[in-house]
Amino acid sequence: MELYFLGTNAGIPSLQRNVTSSALRLLEERGTIWLFDCGEGTQHQILRSPLKLSKLEFIFITHLHGDHIFGLPGLLSSRGAQGATTPVTIFGPEGIQSFVETSLELSQSRVNYPLEIKEHRGGLLFEDETFKVEAARLEHRVDSYGYRVTEKDRPGSLDLERLESFGLKPGPLYGRLKRGESVEMQDGQMLHSSDVLMSPKKGRVVTILGDTRPCEQVVPLAADADLLVHEATFMNELEDTAHEYYHSTAGQAAKAASEANARQLLLTHFSSRYKDAEHLQPLLNQARDVFPNTRLAEDFALYPIHRRE
Known part of the structure; x- marks a missing residue:
């Protein structure tokens, strides 16, 4: 299980970072990848990555702002043009079905594989013998959701x-x-x-949040998560601005990780005012003052999610 980032910028792309998208690689566990958000240019980012659209199984959309969904129509149609035939399911807030179907219809794009769109208002979205996915609404200008992916415990190895x-x-x-x-x-x-049989292998938990201000729903979603992905659009000095635009600061993200007892925090969704790693370093320092095991997400970076002993 690994998380690969395709875009970490907020609002609009920059020369250094694309807009939001990340892929949970479950190649060993399921032979598939799950995509979280699909900002404009995501399919171009995938072309420069080790990911394959033919492995795509689920797409989870956090909310309907353009920097999280404008890449969907192109990605879906390109996947069909590449000859992929396996089904894809999209989970997202109310309105995602209308957006996808209208875009494909008006552009006369053909999707030659089973495509299912499931609108939701949170709760349990998917469960089988290996994984469970839950969602809860956060606090943003539009309905925005966080997703909690739970890998179920696996039997231990034979002694x-x-x-x-x-x-x-x-x-x-x-x-x-x-x-x-x-x-x-x-x-x-x-x-x-x-x-x-030796001791069971503990399943891993990954929590990926959409855009949000600090709110009470974050901690239950991220409770004891092995990895929490939290937006950090602004530095702490701009807390009032973050509140006004329904976003979070680095310190607020770190506080949430600490209260949730997460193992690792990845910050993403950075304002374009922070142009490169040098400008983001103070933001990282602010988060680490509260939650030391914090890293900055980077475009085209892979983050393994290790199993607890």
């Missing part, structure tokens, strides 16, 4: 030394024990999976 001590050789019985079943050995005794 090969203990298996050998029971006289078992690799084969079908290994698979049954791995699945939690009990098996009968040659001497008639029952061997239970709990006897030979």
